Amino acid sequence: MHLLETRDLTHIYRGDVRALEGVNFVAERKSRIAVIGPNGAGKSTLFKHFNGILKPTSGEVLVRGEPITRENVREVRKLVGLVFQNPDDQIFSPTVEQDVAFGPTNLGLDDETVTHRIEEALHLLGIEDLRERVPHHLSGGEKKRVAIAGILAMEPQVLVLDEPTAGLDPQGVADLVAFVNRLPEEYGMTVVFSTHHLGLVAEMADYIYVMDRGTIVGSGTVEEVFTRPELLTRTRLDVPPIPKLIRSLRENGVAIEMAYTYEDAKKSFLDAYVRRA
Numbered sequence: 001m002h003l004l005e006t007r008d009l010t011h012i013y014r015g016d017v018r019a020l021e022g023v024n025f026v027a028e029r030k031s032r033i034a035v036i037g038p039n040g041a042g043k044s045t046l047f048k049h050f051n052g053i054l055k056p057t058s059g060e061v062l063v064r065g066e067p068i069t070r071e072n073v074r075e076v077r078k079l080v081g082l083v084f085q086n087p088d089d090q091i092f093s094p095t096v097e098q099d100v101a102f103g104p105t106n107l108g109l110d111d112e113t114v115t116h117r118i119e120e121a122l123h124l125l126g127i128e129d130l131r132e133r134v135p136h137h138l139s140g141g142e143k144k145r146v147a148i149a150g151i152l153a154m155e156p157q158v159l160v161l162d163e164p165t166a167g168l169d170p171q172g173v174a175d176l177v178a179f180v181n182r183l184p185e186e187y188g189m190t191v192v193f194s195t196h197h198l199g200l201v202a203e204m205a206d207y208i209y210v211m212d213r214g215t216i217v218g219s220g221t222v223e224e225v226f227t228r229p230e231l232l233t234r235t236r237l238d239v240p241p242i243p244k245l246i247r248s249l250r251e252n253g254v255a256i257e258m259a260y261t262y263e264d265a266k267k268s269f270l271d272a273y274v275r276r277a
């Protein structure tokens with residue numbers, strides 16, 4: 001039994017827009033999964049199926065082996081938390097603190113637990129100083145962090161982040177990567193995210209789904225996907241700079257270990273040039 005699964009999921013929007021066709025997706029506990037693909041590929045549509053916001057035109061979505069139904073959708077939303085691509089679709093309370101409190105309060109938790117969850121979420125996102133602010137007046141990146149904190153405070157087993165780094169400054173991106181990477185080990189969470197920042201994928205994911213025109217056109221580990229440049233270029237994507245550079249060096253006869261993340265690449269270079277010298 002998988003934690004989250006879609007079987008042959010098809011979604012046709014009104015006006016005969018075929019946004020998903022026969023999508024088979026699986027997420028296990030404590031995994032970090034990236035969904036990549038060009039604009040309009042169907043990433044956000046897929047994510048909205050993970051906790052029953054959209055209903056399949058055909059096929060099904062299973063959470064812990066159970067198909068999502070009208071009866072269990074509330075339970076499903078405790079397990080699968082979705083942070084929307086656009087934070088304005090999600091933030092509506094008069095203060096940041098109240099906004100982050102909304103989810104846990106709705107779960108019926110006692111005041112002490114809600115307070116604790118708010119503090120932890122504000123702390124993890126580094127937004128303690130925003131707590132009294134009006135969400136509507138925050139900057140784009142600040143809003144994004146508030147939206148993530150609000151879902152995180154519900155402590156879902158699966159945290160689904162639709163383009164979490166869009167609009168964040170470089171330090172904000174680095175903080176988000178560090179935050180996401182703590183969740184599986186420290187909190188036992190599964191993280192599913194979409195991004196157009198392919199350079200971040202190796203830093204944040206163990207497994208990748210590549211989408212194009214509503215279908216999954218490839219999937220695999222970071223290594224499996226990033227060693228198939230034709231798969232990525234065919235879908236208007238590209239191999240990120242680090243594996244691209246090292247691959248090219250190797251093709252030109254440089255004896256260096258393949259690497260996908262910054263830290264691994266640094267190690268490969270040091271091994272190849274410094275320690276050997």
Ligand SMILES: Nc1ncnc2c1ncn2[C@@H]1O[C@H](COP(=O)(O)OP(=O)(O)OP(=O)(O)O)[C@@H](O)[C@H]1O
Pocket residue numbers: 013014015017018019037038039040041042043044045046085
């Ligand atoms: N509410 C809607 N009604 C009709 N069509 C829609 C709706 N939402 C999305 N679509 C269409 O469905 C397709 C998939 O859109 P979706 O937002 O899932 O793509 P995406 O991969 O998230 O793209 P992006 O990278 O731009 O966020 C697109 O062709 C889009 O125009």
Ligand SMILES: [Mg+2]
Pocket residue numbers: 043044045085162
């Ligand atoms: Mg989208």
